[in-house]
Amino acid sequence: MSSVESAEIVDFSGLIARLAQHLPAHCLLVRPEDTRPYECDGLSLYKTLPPVVVLPENEAQVIAVMQACNAFDIPIVPRGAGTGLSGGATPHAKGIVLGLAKLNRILKIDPLAATAVVQPGVANLAISAAAAPYGLYYAPDPSSQIACSIGGNIAENSGGVHCLKYGLTVHNILRVRMVTSDGQVLELGSEAPDSPGLDVLSAFIGSEGMLGIVTEATVKLVPSPACARVIMASFDTVEAAGQAVTDIIAGGIIPAGLEMMDQRAVHMVEPFVNAGYDMDAAAILLCESDGTEEEVEDEIARMLSIFQQAGASDLMVSRSEQERLTFWAGRKNAFPAAGRVSPDYYCMDGTIPRRHLGQVLAAIAAMEVTYGLRCANVFHAGDGNLHPLILFDANQPGEVERAEQFGAAILELCVQVGGTITGEHGVGIEKINQMCVQFSREELDVFSGVKRAFDPAGVLNPEKLIPTLVRCAEYGRMHIHHGELRFPDLPRF
Amino acid sequence: MSSVESAEIVDFSGLIARLAQHLPAHCLLVRPEDTRPYECDGLSLYKTLPPVVVLPENEAQVIAVMQACNAFDIPIVPRGAGTGLSGGATPHAKGIVLGLAKLNRILKIDPLAATAVVQPGVANLAISAAAAPYGLYYAPDPSSQIACSIGGNIAENSGGVHCLKYGLTVHNILRVRMVTSDGQVLELGSEAPDSPGLDVLSAFIGSEGMLGIVTEATVKLVPSPACARVIMASFDTVEAAGQAVTDIIAGGIIPAGLEMMDQRAVHMVEPFVNAGYDMDAAAILLCESDGTEEEVEDEIARMLSIFQQAGASDLMVSRSEQERLTFWAGRKNAFPAAGRVSPDYYCMDGTIPRRHLGQVLAAIAAMEVTYGLRCANVFHAGDGNLHPLILFDANQPGEVERAEQFGAAILELCVQVGGTITGEHGVGIEKINQMCVQFSREELDVFSGVKRAFDPAGVLNPEKLIPTLVRCAEYGRMHIHHGELRFPDLPRF
Numbered sequence: 013m014s015s016v017e018s019a020e021i022v023d024f025s026g027l028i029a030r031l032a033q034h035l036p037a038h039c040l041l042v043r044p045e046d047t048r049p050y051e052c053d054g055l056s057l058y059k060t061l062p063p064v065v066v067l068p069e070n071e072a073q074v075i076a077v078m079q080a081c082n083a084f085d086i087p088i089v090p091r092g093a094g095t096g097l098s099g100g101a102t103p104h105a106k107g108i109v110l111g112l113a114k115l116n117r118i119l120k121i122d123p124l125a126a127t128a129v130v131q132p133g134v135a136n137l138a139i140s141a142a143a144a145p146y147g148l149y150y151a152p153d154p155s156s157q158i159a160c161s162i163g164g165n166i167a168e169n170s171g172g173v174h175c176l177k178y179g180l181t182v183h184n185i186l187r188v189r190m191v192t193s194d195g196q197v198l199e200l201g202s203e204a205p206d207s208p209g210l211d212v213l214s215a216f217i218g219s220e221g222m223l224g225i226v227t228e229a230t231v232k233l234v235p236s237p238a239c240a241r242v243i244m245a246s247f248d249t250v251e252a253a254g255q256a257v258t259d260i261i262a263g264g265i266i267p268a269g270l271e272m273m274d275q276r277a278v279h280m281v282e283p284f285v286n287a288g289y290d291m292d293a294a295a296i297l298l299c300e301s302d303g304t305e306e307e308v309e310d311e312i313a314r315m316l317s318i319f320q321q322a323g324a325s326d327l328m329v330s331r332s333e334q335e336r337l338t339f340w341a342g343r344k345n346a347f348p349a350a351g352r353v354s355p356d357y358y359c360m361d362g363t364i365p366r367r368h369l370g371q372v373l374a375a376i377a378a379m380e381v382t383y384g385l386r387c388a389n390v391f392h393a394g395d396g397n398l399h400p401l402i403l404f405d406a407n408q409p410g411e412v413e414r415a416e417q418f419g420a421a422i423l424e425l426c427v428q429v430g431g432t433i434t435g436e437h438g439v440g441i442e443k444i445n446q447m448c449v450q451f452s453r454e455e456l457d458v459f460s461g462v463k464r465a466f467d468p469a470g471v472l473n474p475e476k477l478i479p480t481l482v483r484c485a486e487y488g489r490m491h492i493h494h495g496e497l498r499f500p501d502l503p504r505f
Numbered sequence: 506m507s508s509v510e511s512a513e514i515v516d517f518s519g520l521i522a523r524l525a526q527h528l529p530a531h532c533l534l535v536r537p538e539d540t541r542p543y544e545c546d547g548l549s550l551y552k553t554l555p556p557v558v559v560l561p562e563n564e565a566q567v568i569a570v571m572q573a574c575n576a577f578d579i580p581i582v583p584r585g586a587g588t589g590l591s592g593g594a595t596p597h598a599k600g601i602v603l604g605l606a607k608l609n610r611i612l613k614i615d616p617l618a619a620t621a622v623v624q625p626g627v628a629n630l631a632i633s634a635a636a637a638p639y640g641l642y643y644a645p646d647p648s649s650q651i652a653c654s655i656g657g658n659i660a661e662n663s664g665g666v667h668c669l670k671y672g673l674t675v676h677n678i679l680r681v682r683m684v685t686s687d688g689q690v691l692e693l694g695s696e697a698p699d700s701p702g703l704d705v706l707s708a709f710i711g712s713e714g715m716l717g718i719v720t721e722a723t724v725k726l727v728p729s730p731a732c733a734r735v736i737m738a739s740f741d742t743v744e745a746a747g748q749a750v751t752d753i754i755a756g757g758i759i760p761a762g763l764e765m766m767d768q769r770a771v772h773m774v775e776p777f778v779n780a781g782y783d784m785d786a787a788a789i790l791l792c793e794s795d796g797t798e799e800e801v802e803d804e805i806a807r808m809l810s811i812f813q814q815a816g817a818s819d820l821m822v823s824r825s826e827q828e829r830l831t832f833w834a835g836r837k838n839a840f841p842a843a844g845r846v847s848p849d850y851y852c853m854d855g856t857i858p859r860r861h862l863g864q865v866l867a868a869i870a871a872m873e874v875t876y877g878l879r880c881a882n883v884f885h886a887g888d889g890n891l892h893p894l895i896l897f898d899a900n901q902p903g904e905v906e907r908a909e910q911f912g913a914a915i916l917e918l919c920v921q922v923g924g925t926i927t928g929e930h931g932v933g934i935e936k937i938n939q940m941c942v943q944f945s946r947e948e949l950d951v952f953s954g955v956k957r958a959f960d961p962a963g964v965l966n967p968e969k970l971i972p973t974l975v976r977c978a979e980y981g982r983m984h985i986h987h988g989e990l991r992f993p994d995l996p997r998f
Contacts, residue, residue: 124755124860147757169704182704183676196947204856204889204919208927208936208943209970210952211662211675214707235757262617264640264728306803363697367617396697426697434701443701450701454689458958459703465954477702 022106024063027084031066034076039114041065050109053094053101054156055442057358057412062089062103067111071191071227077110078225079195087474088193090221092132092164095156097359098440100167100220100476107474112163115227118142126233127186127203132163132226136170139231148233151178154436155344163226169218171436173269173343176394177302178234180436182217189228190216193467203230215462220438221473223466237302240268241312242339245319246293246326250274250389253295254369256322257393260299261366263318265311269300270394271343274373277388277401281342281349289342290326297393298343300336346390346401354386354403358415362423364431366396375425376400383418385411397435398426424449439477447477448484456484515599517556520577524559527569532607534558543602546587546594547649548935550851550905555582555596560604564684564720570603571718572688580967581686583714585625585657588649590852591933593660593713593969600967605656608720611635619726620679620696625656625719629663632724641726644671647929648837656719662711664929666762666836669887670795671727673929675710682721683709686960696723708955713931714966716959730795733761734805735832738812739786739819743767743882746788747862749815750886753792754859756811758804762793763887764836767866770881770894774835774842782835783819790886791836793829839883839894847879847896851908855916857924859889868918869893876911878904890928891919917942932970940970941977949977 024042031040041047042064052059068074081088087107094101103109116133123146128139136157140149153172154160160170166188169181178184187201201213216223247253253272260270273281274295282289290296297319301311312329319327330336342349350357364372373389380387388401402418404411423433423446433439433446447456459478463470479487517535524533534540535557545552561567574581580600587594596602609626616639621632629650633642646665647653653663659681662674671677680694694706709716740746746765753763766774767788775782783789790812794804805822812820823829835842843850857865866882873880881894893915897908916926916939926932926939940949952971956963972980 124751125858126754179676182707183672192947198945198948198951200948202856202923202925203858204924204928207925208932209940209948210955211707211711212951212955214675214704215955218704258617261619304803307800310797310799363695365618365696430695431697432695432700435697439701447702452691454685455691455693455702458691458705461958461961462703462705462708462955465951465958468954 022063024086027080027086027108028064030080030083031077034080035066035068035073039067039069039073041067047109050091050094050103050111053091053096053099055097055099055102055440058099058102058441060103060105062107062109063105064108065111066108067114069114071197074191074225074227075195075197078191078193081108081471082194082469085469085471087471089473090167090225092161092167093135093159095160096164096168096438096440097361098434098438098442100438100440100473102441104474110225112161112225119228121146123148125203127230128233129228129230130162131228132166133161136160136162136165143233144236147236149236150184150231151175151234152181152184155347162229162231166217166226166229167219167221168436168438171392171395171397173271173392176270176392177266177268182214184232185213185217185229186232187230188213188216188226190224190226192224193469193472198224218438220440220477222463222477223472237268239305239308240300240302240336241308242269242298242300242330242336243312243315243319244289244328244339245297245299245324246290247295247297247323248293248325250295250373251370252323253297254373254393256297256319256324257369258366259318259322260315261394263314265314267299267315267394268302269298270392271298272296272389272391272393273343273346274389276386277346277390278342280353280388281346284349284352285341285345287338287342293325298339343390346388350388350401350403355405355407356403358402358404358419360398360400360402360419360422361435361437362398362426362431362433363435364396364398364426364429366393368429368431369393369396372398372425372429376422379418379421383414385414385418387418392435395435396431398422420446441476444477444479444483445487447479448487453481453484515556517579520573520579520601521557523573523576524570527573528559528561528566532560532562532566534560540602543584543587543596543604546584546592547590548592548595548933551592551595551934553596553598555600555602556598557601558604559601560607562607564690567684567718567720568688568690571684571686574601574964575687575962578962578964580964582966583660583718585654585660586628586652588653589657589661589931589933590854591927591931591935593931593933593966595934597967603718605654605718612721614639616641618696620723621726622721622723623655624721625659626654629653629655629658636726637729640729642729643677643724644668644727645674645677648840655722655724659710659719659722660712660714661931662929664885664888664890666764666885668929669763669885670759670761675707677725678706678710678722679725680723681706681709681719683717683719685717686962686965690720691717711931713933713970715956715970716965730761732798732801733793733795733829734801735762735791735793735823735829736805736808736812737782737821737832738790738792738817739783740788740790740816741786741818743788743866744863745816746790747866747886749790749812749817750862751859752811752815753808754887756807758807760792760808760887761795762791763885764791765789765882765884765886766836766839767882769879770839770883771835773846773881774839777842777845778834778838780831780835786818791832836883839881843881843894843896848898848900849896851895851897851912853891853893853895853912853915854928854930855891855919855924855926856928857889857891857919857922859886861922861924862886862889865891865918865922869915872911872914876907878907878911880911885928888928889924891915913939934969937970937972937976938980940972941980946974946977
């Protein structure tokens with residue numbers, strides 16, 4: 013948790029001299045005042061000053077960097093916009109940071125094929141902006157979409173509010189052009205809907221910078237809906253709200269977004285955004301329909317009927333685009349709002365089968381007592397993707413540690429009910445211990461084997477995502493103190 | 506192309522004795538009269554009599570088979586229902602066939618989560634039948650769905666008419682439980698929408714039995730639509746029909762099915778099925794809409810408007826469920842119909858970007874002259890997935906070879922316009938040479954690396970899917986005689 017500077021001296025002079033032959037001076041940062049901005053990503057609990065930051069401007073320079081690092085056996089930490097929340101871009105004290113921000117051109121929009129070809133540093137929202145004149149947009153929409161880059165989205169398999177209906181990043185990327193750690197250029201996938209051979213494109217998406225560096229991606233675009241409206245539904249218990257989510261999906265509806273906020277989250281954001289949220293509700297749901305006017309009218313009617321039957325205490329439907337955006341404003345500003353009510357917060361990310369929503373929320377409420385910390389719940393309910401926000405004060409002795417333990421307990425609860433330790437934020441360094449809980453040694457060995465297939469030397473983003481045998485053995489010893497099952501009352505998957 | 510029997514003597518007695526300790530006698534076939542039915546799959550051009558066929562009844566037996574084969578270093582060829590069209594289940598003269606047909610139980614239907622847990626030998630259509638009482642079905646629908654098994658669908662990443670809207674097999678499988686070649690049990694994916702770690706589930710789907718043996722899968726179910734109607738549209742040229750396909754997709758519509766048949770295909774099937782197809786049209790499109798009554802009415806109207814603007818010479822909309830099934834009958838019976846008009850036919854499978862449809866069909870027509878054989882075109886137009894049916898007579902000297910050359914030329918044309926050598930039938934042994942055209946050596950090396958991560962000994966389905974360096978060098982020498990580009994007039998991707 014503390015700031016770590018380079019502990020052991022590594023001589024970078026040979027590498028720097030070689031890189032200087034291939035990159036202009038403004039693309040090569042070595043002074044601490046220049047590399048300091050790269051000391052962490054969105055997981056600011058972990059900081060390491062990178063000795064060297066390289067910012068290539070084209071694919072040839074990426075290849076040169078990879079070959080140079082390979083020759084000097086220097087680790088490479090790839091970085092997009094640095095908005096990641098699990099430490100995927102946390103620097104390595106003995107390695108370089110490879111920033112892709114300068115590869116930021118949109119190379120082609122093909123409105124007939126509904127595709128765009130982009131470089132990795134293009135911001136997520138910039139793709140939709142460029143596609144808008146053709147009535148198209150790029151669907152996956154992380155909260156950070158104004159800043160986060162498509163290369164980072166590919167690395168983390170990012171999600172967002174619209175992913176329930178339109179899929180995660182992996183469902184919206186057709187082709188990636190990438191450079192391996194030894195400087196080879198590979199093309200994965202194709203513009204055609206299927207690709208022969210092993211589907212290594214899917215394995216590459218979400219690989220957190222451990223398999224290669226994206227230099228170009230072909231993304232799918234989808235038609236901008238003619239119409240979108242959102243329902244705001246209040247419930248007296250979180251269990252009832254959880255059941256309503258299950259009922260919507262079981263009713264054959266795939267909403268364009270289906271989000272839940274519990275009362276603590278509502279009380280946190282309403283004074284900040286004045287969205288008109290129901291402060292008396294134990295939980296509110298935001299449920300969106302998009303499509304043609306006729307489709308939306310029909311779907312909203314079916315959604316309202318299901319919410320009524322599920323016992324909603326209040327129901328509102330947005331009457332204008334302005335009102336729709338207001339309804340969403342609180343959900344989208346939950347993180348800044350948390351910053352106003354608590355000195356620090358820790359945003360977790362786990363996924364559970366939807367049917368366990370009510371039960372897991374009750375267990376998290378019980379953990380608030382155990383760990384002596386408050387937790388607000390804001391999440392992609394339709395996907396079962398939780399984002400508990402643990403509120404703490406780093407200046408109070410013990411609170412950082414309790415927040416970390418609280419977070420780990422939530423993740424392990426997710427695994428216990430048949431879910432997973434991430435939804436869309438990745439593993440990085442943050443959740444590497446929980447990988448030992450989620451996967452067997454044999455399953456982790458397969459990950460390592462795939463890693464070796466792309467990066468035999470292991471220089472790409474080392475010590476992230478895949479825990480070593482030693483780490484799991486140590487974590488297992490710590491873990492066993494709590495008993496094999498932390499929550500024996502919960503059903504096994 | 507000829508029938509190959511075991512050329513070199515391999516002693517299976519030790520393996521058989523060991524297998525007999527773990528499996529009952531009726532699960533272990535060794536007499537040629539018993540193993541003969543397994544000599545080929547749907548690609549009947551290639552036949553090899555398997556020395557041993559093993560039909561395990563549970564996962565423990567699968568593990569025992571894998572451990573035994575591993576101990577004796579005997580290759581294993583997995584087999585589902587044997588309906589595959591690319592030779593993925595063609596036996597190996599020195600190995601066993603591992604048939605999964607007896608693992609045929611549906612273990613669970615969860616209507617709330619909209620999932621089913623099934624064993625690999627369950628037929629594709631049987632899942633939908635079991636889910637029907639809950640108003641749900643399993644969407645991917647290969648033509649062989651009454652017979653083909655979900656395990657085979659996973660191995661081949663099978664598609665079907667509905668995959669344009671609902672995705673391929675890879676988009677409809679949440680979790681796989683599988684046994685590795687050394688007998689370890691792994692779980693890939695999860696019931697949650699995202700899974701941490703590398704997405705090896707996606708790499709596993711479509712891996713043609715080279716990475717492991719499925720013993721259980723969790724599949725996604727989708728709501729059965731309340732209503733479905735299909736438009737039959739006639740066009741005077743295939744180019745106009747191709748453009749209409751592009752216009753539908755560019756118009757923001759994702760039909761539940763969008764299929765094309767050219768005139769030769771229509772003339773082949775109409776006398777067989779009497780579907781009322783327009784015999785004067787150069788090509789017909791079948792375009793389906795499904796959903797609620799209101800959605801279908803709205804979407805059919807938009808589709809009709811697009812087809813009119815694209816110059817359709819005739820338009821019909823199904824007025825009843827019976828008529829809808831009649832419209833589809835010809836498309837679904839194209840293969841048997843081909844068997845009536847030609848002694849033999851060779852069904853190809855390639856995918857191209859939709860915008861090249863008209864151009865590629867014109868090039869295939871020109872190839873009919875070059876190779877002196879007729880070709881009927883029936884395909885998933887919305888996906889750009891071609892199924893040219895090359896008609897030939899194996900009893901006429903040279904026709905088999907010309908059919909193979911014609912097929913190879915079509916596949917390489919697909920690659921040249923930015924497409925791929927398969928859509929949904931896999932590579933198997935049929936297209937292993939074209940893998941050398943589709944991929945660079947470095948890309949093939951990544952496939953081999955992933956294969957090694959799962960199956961270090963290389964005993965699972967050897968000599969399929971991934972060509973060796975030697976094979977590609979030899980094929981390249983043959984290929985170069987035709988010039989580097991076979992079709993220099995076509996645009997490069």
